[in-house]
Amino acid sequence: METGIEYGEFDEGRHVNYWELDRTLQRELRRVYDDDEFEWAEPRLAEFGELIGHTVADNADYVDDHGPELETYDKYGDVHNAVRYPAEQLENDELAYGAGIVADAFEAPPGRDEPMPISHFLGMLQLLCYADAGFGCPVAMTAGSALVLERFDDGDLEPYYRALTSRDYDDLIExxxxxxxxxxxxxxxxxxxxxxxxxxxxxxxxxxxxxxxxxxxxxxxxxxxxxxxxxxxxxxxxxxxxxxxxxxxxxxxxxxxxxxxxxxxxxxxxxxxxxxxxxxxxxxxxxxxxxxxxxxxxxxxxxxEAGFRQMTEMLNLERLANAAASCGLMGRALLESKVQAATREAFGTTIDEFPLMREDLVDMTVDYEAATAYVHEVGRLFSARERARRSDATTEDEETYRLLRLLIPIAKLRTGRMAVDTASYAMEIQGGNGYVDDFVTNRLLRDAQVLPIWEGTENVLSLDVVRALEREEAHEPFTGTVERRLEAVTHPALADAAETVAAEYEDLTGALLALAGEDSEYAQLSAKRLAHYLFEVFTAALLLEEAQADLEDGDGRTAMVARRFVTNELETPDARGIADGDRFVLEAFEPIVHHAPVDPETVAEAVPADD
The missing domain is CATH 2.40.110.20 (Butyryl-CoA Dehydrogenase, subunit A; domain 2)
Known part of the structure; x- marks a missing residue:
């Protein structure tokens, strides 16, 4: 069993391997890949995490200070639309595309007979956005453009598709x-x-x-x-x-x-x-x-006259990519916070020894785990749908399509907001340095603020959720999925959390039924609250299912994460919990923040409240 991560060994969240330090992403990709896919991908993801943590991260900071410049006209006054990029950005381009960040999910990479799932693209994009969420945008749009041409082009644009999916930078287009x-x-x-x-x-x-x-x-x-x-x-x-x-x-x-x-x-x-x-x-x-x-x-x-439908297919992948980018930015903000808390001394000790900081780091970690689990579960469904289409399946999996219509806008809606909140607090943990251009948290917050805007604002996405419920009856596959997950949760350590989620699920289904009888104006008024509620119930059931599997495999850490998520998002404690004696974050700090393993036999008693 792995030991915990000692963040005090690092000076900052760079010149490290982002893949090796992100055990959450490792767990989620191991879960959604086939075994042979993960065996092939793991060393390549480790190599990519090393590349992003060193060269790409350093280049990204330089590019932030010396960004692209436009020369619309040449010296003779003729239009030449020249965008001049710093050499550091061009190096990042060549490294990322050359590593197969787009190509591997469309054309079989060396050593494989078929392309990797879209999940592989999302995982690599999440790692890339540890260093630069801005660069994640053209990478995501390159993948989206390739998806559209693969699906809708009649063959006339084949040279463009081949260039969009090239591993050779000289043959590439974005x-x-x-x-x-x-x-x-x-x-x-x-x-x-x-x-x-x-x-x-x-x-x-x-x-x-x-x-x-x-x-x-x-x-x-x-x-x-x-x-x-x-x-x-x-x-x-x-x-x-x-x-x-x-x-x-x-x-x-x-x-x-x-x-x-x-x-x-x-x-x-x-x-x-x-x-x-x-x-x-x-x-x-x-x-x-x-x-x-x-x-x-x-x-x-x-x-x-089929353009909007075709663009919607690209937009679905773009929104999911936006969510993966949000996760990557959250991961970097969290890493910087953990390192700072483990190395910054105040009043004679490192600040991660103080109860308030421990609570903050636990809850930031739980948010990251929740966002990453949700995004890669949606990525798994998206990958399955694309693979079925590529195999010329005669009929589309209607249930998966309807579920994706609901889950994709929620993924982008929730994670974009979480990225802003996480980056903002990461800046606070750095103190005054976090507000200064010399430190990366300044850029993380500036970059994060566009994530709720790109590919549709929170209001637009909330209305899309309502449309998915009304037109596709997407609540049916949603409720079936949640019920199956809750039925699979049997471990005593998860019993109280599962009971809470089941009760909230019942309330949610009641809300859906009530909303169906209301007029359009009231449905729109409730749309944002509903979207967040759907995220919380779905993610809670997903984390409990993962926790059940990990408990059966001998580790209770995910159970702690799932229980904390349920407490934070679905419980309303009396007097805001002040009088209940709960010391969960103090007892669970090492397992959740440092990824220390937890014995399943003791997890139920690991975090008792004082009576």
Whole structure:
């Protein structure tokens, strides 16, 4: 059995191996991978965790101070849309893509006969975002673009798909999704960009403006536009691939761009204008700006007027990736906090000896465990659905689809908020240093603040949850899943927590039934509270199921995590718990925070309250 982690041995949360120090991520990926997949992946994840903890983490701090710069025009006044990146960002790009962060989940990696599950991409992305959540954005959009072309392209865009999934950096292109328009925002149906077919040039041409374009100079961007005579709203939108380079010259890859002396000349590029880069709070690594299409060449993806449905498939993966990024940022904030608490001395002892700090670190750890467990359980379901589709399954697993429609928006909604809260408190644990640019918690909080915004705000996602319940009746697979998990929990150490979750589950199902009888206005008013309630009950049942399995395998630590999550999220103690004598966090500090093993025989008595 593993021993605990001594965080006092480290100076800070860098120049370490993030995979080796993240036993939570190890547990979750071991759970969701097949045995042979994990055996293949584990040494590669360890190598990737070492890479991210050293080179990529150092580069990320430099990039935060010296981010990309846009030169819209060359010295002659011609448009050349040149984004200049620091060498450190280009090195990070080459290292991450070369490690297979996108490719492995789409094309069989060396040593395997088939691609890895999407879960592998999410796990690598979580590790990457220990160092830079901003860089996680273009990586996620590259995977999302590949998913769309794999699923909907009729073969005409095969060269772009191959470039999006390349392991060779010279053959690689990155993807992007230009969705937002100034007048529409989250109301995608209000998009005004138009598309017309140019018979002479044998291509589509887009005209319009896109307002919040992350990874602005991606070589393969997906955008929505309305063709002539198409209906209004989302039903009339079609999806197009807009290349950075002139599509008549073929796919402009990273290698092609490097061969030019300086930026590619204007005549090698597509007709569009990168107007400016946004001066953002954080996520400096990804250039975000405004783009004008003016008869810009584009290729139709799939069928006309199916764009919104196709974009939704990409958005599902993007939201799940956003949640994995949130987990990665939380993991780094937690690591920095544990190291600081174990090494910072005050009043003659390290600050992790003080009861209030112990409570904070326990609850930060429990939050991280909950978020990571939830995200990778949803990733497991997503991976299963994609594998079934790739195997040409004649019918889609309707239950999995309906469950994903509910769980994916909740994943992004909850973890984005948790990332902000965790990063904020990690800054506080550092004291004044945490507020200073020289220390990483400053950047973590700035980067975290966009995570509740990207891919849909909390309000937008909450309404999506209500739609999933109303249109897909997603409560049916949800309730079945929770009930099966609770039925599997039999260990005495989990009995009280399981009873609490069962009672809350009954209340939740009652709330769902009551809400079904209310009008639309009240349903919307309740949507956010409902989304968080669904997360808490689902995650509690999931953690209890994992705790049951770990107890059977000889370790009671996950039981402590599950019990604390239930206490924090689903119990309402009298007088806020002040008078109940509960010393759980003091007794459970070493197991939960330092990952020390717990004997299942003693876990039930390990954290008694004083009567």
């Amino acid at each position: 993807g992007a999704m230009f969705l937002t328009e100034e007048q529409g925002g989250s109301d995608v149906g209000a998009n005004e960009t138009t598309a017309r077919y140019d018979d002479e040039a044998d291509c589509w041409r887009l005209t319009g403006e896109k307002w919040f374009c992350s990874n602005i100079d991606a070589e393969g961007t997906l955008a929505l536009a309305r063709t002539e005579d198409a209906p209004s709203g989302t039903d009339g939108l079609s999806m197009f691939l807009v290349p950075h380079g002139d599509p008549d010259e073929g796919v402009l890859t990273k290698g092609d761009r490097r061969e030019f002396e300086g930026p590619p000349p204007g005549d090698a590029l597509n007709d569009q204008l990168y107007r400016r880069l946004k001066d953002k709070l954080g996520t400096t690594a990804v250039p975000t700006g405004e783009v004008e299409f003016d008869e810009t060449k584009a290729a139709l993806v799939g069928e006309e």
